[in-house]
Amino acid sequence: xxxxAGNTERLILEAAEKLFMEKGYxxxxxxxxxxxxxxxHAMIHYYFRTKENLFSRIFEQKAAQLLGFxxxxxxxxxxxxxxxxxxxxxxxxxxxxxxxxxxxxxxEIIKDKNRRNYIFNxxxxxxxxxxxxxxxxxxxxxxxxTIRPTKAGDLLMxxxxxxxxxFVALQVLFSSDEDRQQEGYIKFLEERRKNNVELIINGLxxxx
Amino acid sequence: xxxxAGNTERLILEAAEKLFMEKGYxxxxxxxxxxxxxxxHAMIHYYFRTKENLFSRIFEQKAAQLLGFxxxxxxxxxxxxxxxxxxxxxxxxxxxxxxxxxxxxxxEIIKDKNRRNYIFNxxxxxxxxxxxxxxxxxxxxxxxxTIRPTKAGDLLMxxxxxxxxxFVALQVLFSSDEDRQQEGYIKFLEERRKNNVELIINGLxxxx
DNA sequence: TACTGTATTAACAATACTGTTAAACATAAA
DNA sequence: TTTATGTTTAACAGTATTGTTAATACAGTA
Numbered sequence: 108x109x110x111x112a113g114n115t116e117r118l119i120l121e122a123a124e125k126l127f128m129e130k131g132y133x134x135x136x137x138x139x140x141x142x143x144x145x146x147x148h149a150m151i152h153y154y155f156r157t158k159e160n161l162f163s164r165i166f167e168q169k170a171a172q173l174l175g176f177x178x179x180x181x182x183x184x185x186x187x188x189x190x191x192x193x194x195x196x197x198x199x200x201x202x203x204x205x206x207x208x209x210x211x212x213x214x215e216i217i218k219d220k221n222r223r224n225y226i227f228n229x230x231x232x233x234x235x236x237x238x239x240x241x242x243x244x245x246x247x248x249x250x251x252x253t254i255r256p257t258k259a260g261d262l263l264m265x266x267x268x269x270x271x272x273x274f275v276a277l278q279v280l281f282s283s284d285e286d287r288q289q290e291g292y293i294k295f296l297e298e299r300r301k302n303n304v305e306l307i308i309n310g311l312x313x314x315x
Numbered sequence: 316x317x318x319x320a321g322n323t324e325r326l327i328l329e330a331a332e333k334l335f336m337e338k339g340y341x342x343x344x345x346x347x348x349x350x351x352x353x354x355x356h357a358m359i360h361y362y363f364r365t366k367e368n369l370f371s372r373i374f375e376q377k378a379a380q381l382l383g384f385x386x387x388x389x390x391x392x393x394x395x396x397x398x399x400x401x402x403x404x405x406x407x408x409x410x411x412x413x414x415x416x417x418x419x420x421x422x423e424i425i426k427d428k429n430r431r432n433y434i435f436n437x438x439x440x441x442x443x444x445x446x447x448x449x450x451x452x453x454x455x456x457x458x459x460x461t462i463r464p465t466k467a468g469d470l471l472m473x474x475x476x477x478x479x480x481x482f483v484a485l486q487v488l489f490s491s492d493e494d495r496q497q498e499g500y501i502k503f504l505e506e507r508r509k510n511n512v513e514l515i516i517n518g519l520x521x522x523x
Numbered sequence: 524t525a526c527t528g529t530a531t532t533a534a535c536a537a538t539a540c541t542g543t544t545a546a547a548c549a550t551a552a553a
Numbered sequence: 554t555t556t557a558t559g560t561t562t563a564a565c566a567g568t569a570t571t572g573t574t575a576a577t578a579c580a581g582t583a
Contacts, residue, residue, distance in 0.1 A: 130426065133341035137541065147562055152542055214422065217486045218342065255517070261510050268480035269473065276472065278425045302469050309463070310518035345571065355532055360572060536573070548561070
């Protein structure tokens with residue numbers, strides 16, 4: 108044999124990633140993964156033993172990616188407004204790489220309590236750290252009188268809401284690959300990116 | 316026989332609604348529906364012929380509910396800020412009745428293009444009407460100098476983002492029924508409700 | 524009472540899906 | 554060339570799941 112040397116495993120992982128993200132755990136059949144990967148379906152069990160094993164590999168990697176990135180994007184020291192803008196945009200641009208990611212992760216967390224706990228334990232430390240820093244940064248700005256009092260948790264949640272929902276809507280509005288060639292697709296994204304930054308920043312400022 | 320006279324059909328629909336909303340189409344098994352409804356599983360095929368038929372009934376009703384309500388909540392004539400506040404709150408309160416609704420509908424739309432088209436055709440007229448009215452209301456306020464120029468679509472999208480995402484997060488944070496007895500659950504909702512109104516309104520206002 | 528249409532049940536059929544196994548095959552090292 | 558090791562295949566087993574059917578019950582009605 109061509110001694111695919113890890114090739115088969117990679118093919119399976121790639122096909123599995125694509126299908127799981129698209130159809131979720133229950134919607135994805137192992138034989139479909141095999142067919143997409145171009146390998147005999149027994150290979151899935153040879154390399155990963157069970158569907159659940161294979162799924163976990165994908166899920167944990169994806170969840171870490173999603174959450175890790177969120178933390179990263181807002182983890183720097185703030186010269187407040189510019190960094191906030193950069194953080195939102197960086198986060199937005201990351202999501203535009205893999206539009207299905209947030210909905211996939213959220214769905215599977217909701218449908219399986221174990222996964223929820225797994226995720227929570229993973230991000231708790233980083234999450235608390237970032238909240239602490241952000242709280243401090245906000246407090247400083249409030250002192251200066253540039254923004255109104257805001258909880259760091261609320262701010263993060265607002266950003267996540269706007270950014271994530273943009274990509275959920277994107278999938279509804281432009282579901283097929285052809286749709287995504289359209290000009291409207293680009294326009295929609297640009298508009299939302301700008302809107303989200305403006306709303307968050309304008310929303311923080313104190314009115315006259 | 317007790318001749319349940321339409322009772323069985325109702326029992327099936329109720330059980331199906333609960334399970335489909337919780338587990339989605341693929342996660343729900345017809346025998347589970349039958350068991351939950353307390354009827355023989357052949358009844359499902361007797362009344363609805365196929366799983367897909369039964370699902371469509373539920374889905375279409377739910378989608379109409381979700382979208383219809385959104386339209387309704389923002390469909391009145393605006394004395395701007397108060398009505399905007401009321402609209403957001405009404406929408407939020409509606410979602411709090413059935414927290415799983417938006418994610419359920421979004422998921423099934425994304426996973427099935429036919430459903431997407433069905434939905435689009437259903438809401439297009441109402442959607443266009445509400446956009447037109449809102450555009451007019453916004454233009455008037457902009458003239459008065461009370462708010463900054465904003466597209467109606469962006470505004471609606473912002474509201475939907477914040478409100479819907481609150482309930483997606485809610486399901487992640489408080490997944491079980493016991494969780495929802497907690498005090499934190501109520502607090503979270505109150506906080507988000509207030510936050511969303513404030514962010515939208517403050518975000519519209521012009522800053523010095 | 525017998526007839527008709529609807530409702531219900533249990534048993535069955537057909538298929539889909541996950542997981543297992545034994546044997547074949549390829550390759551590198553001895 | 555032989556052997557050891559890891560990889561691949563086809564065939565199969567077991568179960569889950571959807572869907573079908575024939576027999577039966579019952580209510581209303583002619």
